[in-house]
Amino acid sequence: MSAVVKYDEIEVGQEIPAVDYTVRRVDLVMYAGASGDFNQIHWNERFAKMVGLPDVIAHGMYTMAQAGRFVTDWAGDPGAVVDFGVRFSSMVVVPDDDRGATISVSGVVEEKLEDKRVVVGLTAKSGDTRVLSKARAVVQLA
Amino acid sequence: MSAVVKYDEIEVGQEIPAVDYTVRRVDLVMYAGASGDFNQIHWNERFAKMVGLPDVIAHGMYTMAQAGRFVTDWAGDPGAVVDFGVRFSSMVVVPDDDRGATISVSGVVEEKLEDKRVVVGLTAKSGDTRVLSKARAVVQLA
Numbered sequence: 001m002s003a004v005v006k007y008d009e010i011e012v013g014q015e016i017p018a019v020d021y022t023v024r025r026v027d028l029v030m031y032a033g034a035s036g037d038f039n040q041i042h043w044n045e046r047f048a049k050m051v052g053l054p055d056v057i058a059h060g061m062y063t064m065a066q067a068g069r070f071v072t073d074w075a076g077d078p079g080a081v082v083d084f085g086v087r088f089s090s091m092v093v094v095p096d097d098d099r100g101a102t103i104s105v106s107g108v109v110e111e112k113l114e115d116k117r118v119v120v121g122l123t124a125k126s127g128d129t130r131v132l133s134k135a136r137a138v139v140q141l142a
Numbered sequence: 143m144s145a146v147v148k149y150d151e152i153e154v155g156q157e158i159p160a161v162d163y164t165v166r167r168v169d170l171v172m173y174a175g176a177s178g179d180f181n182q183i184h185w186n187e188r189f190a191k192m193v194g195l196p197d198v199i200a201h202g203m204y205t206m207a208q209a210g211r212f213v214t215d216w217a218g219d220p221g222a223v224v225d226f227g228v229r230f231s232s233m234v235v236v237p238d239d240d241r242g243a244t245i246s247v248s249g250v251v252e253e254k255l256e257d258k259r260v261v262v263g264l265t266a267k268s269g270d271t272r273v274l275s276k277a278r279a280v281v282q283l284a
Contacts, residue, residue, distance in 0.1 A: 021178070030176035034169065035207045039220040060223065061210050065177045065203040078181040081202065083276070085227025134225070 004076025007116035007141040016074050016107035016120065021066045023058050023092060024100035031062045045096060058092035063103055063131055067124050070105040071137045074120075082117065083138035092126045101126050116141050146218025149258035149283040158216050158249035158262065163208045165200050165234060166242035173204045187238060200234035205245055205273055209266050212247040213279045216262075224259065225280035234268045243268050258283050 028042045037059055040047035048056045064086050072078050094101045104125045111119040122135035170184045179201055182189035190198045206228050214220050236243045246267045253261040264277035 027176065030172065034172035034176040035204070035211065036163070037207070037211050037214075037220070041220060060221075060226075061203070061207045062177070064226070065179070065207070068203050069177065069179050072179075078179070078183060079202075079230075081230065083227070083229045084202075084206070085225070087225045088221075088223065 002077055003080045003140060003142040005074065005141050007112070007118065010109055010112070010118055010141065012109055012112055014109045016070075016109070018104050018106035019070055019073070021069075021103045021105065022100050023062065023066075023094055023103055024098070025056060025094055025096055027100070028056065028058055028062065028094060031059055035059065035061065037061070053091070055093050055095060058094055058101070058103075060088045063088075063092050063124060066103050067105050067122050067132060067135055068137070070107065070122070071120055071139055074107070075139050075141060077140070080140050081137050082140055084136075086122075086132045086135040088131075089133040090126075090129045090131045092131050103131065110136070113138065144219055145222045145282060145284040147216065147283050149254070149260065152251055152254070152260060152283065154251055154254055156251045158212075158251070160246050160248035161212055161215070163211075163245045163247065164242050165204065165208075165236055165245055166240065167198060167236055167238055169242070170198065170200055170204065170236060173201055177201065177203065179203070195233070195235075197235050197237060200236055200243070200245075202230045205230075205234050205266060208245050209247050209264050209274060209277055210279070212249065212264070213262055213281055216249070217281050217283060219282070222282050223279050224282055226278075228264075228274045228277040230273075231275040232268075232271045232273045234273050245273065252278070255280065
């Protein structure tokens with residue numbers, strides 16, 4: 001498979017519009033089963049509060065996965081992300097209702113590299129809180 | 143929550159023994175549902191081969207999640223990983239049988255930082271193939 005976005009048509013500074021991802025308690029239960037990370041802070045409100053958290057919080061890797069999906073959806077190729085790194089700067093708190101929490105991901109092309117690769121800087125927020133910082137992906141374009 | 147591993151007891155060069163994680167087709171189906179990444183290369187063998195892959199392959203973020211779990215299990219705190227970055231260097235090919243594929247993750251403490259943090263370098267292999275390279279996590283210890 002190869003990317004849809006063409007390297008030659010991309011400019012440094014170009015913005016990738018924000019996409020909102022909803023995360024509900026049930027998503028975290030599914031993610032626990034899929035990842036094998038069953039820590040109670042991700043599904044048990046009583047336990048989360050007992051250890052000092054405001055409420056159940058999303059797995060950091062879940063949030064990171066949404067940011068990864070944002071990049072591959074943009075590039076049009078699930079294998080487009082070559083390098084991926086983030087700092088987990090804040091928690092995504094997930095209330096027990098149907099709206100859940102929202103993770104809003106946006107990006108900007110920060111650098112053009114060789115071999116038709118670009119560096120995409122990512123921002124992930126939940127409400128006004130930045131939940132990933134120093135998030136960047138090296139992306140293989142067409 | 144806080145980590146179990148104590149910063150003062152850790153030395154640079156210390157190795158974290160390998161842990162093997164099994165990944166079966168059903169894990170990828172669960173991961174698709176949890177992450178929202180339903181690309182067919184992760185569950186449809188016919189499609190995967192049609193686009194030139196050897197077989198169904200694991201989501202890169204799934205492999206990365208196992209490496210993250212390795213670190214938090216070692217540290218004893220699900221929130222211990224502050225920074226996390228990898229290069230996706232090769233695919234994890236998942237055969238259609240009960241044994242599935244194995245992702246073997248090991249680590250070494252590469253650097254001691256301020257604030258009781260350490261840099262852990264990670265190796266993730268499937269068989270003899272390195273599936274993550276330049277994988278590193280900054281980990282908050284006790």
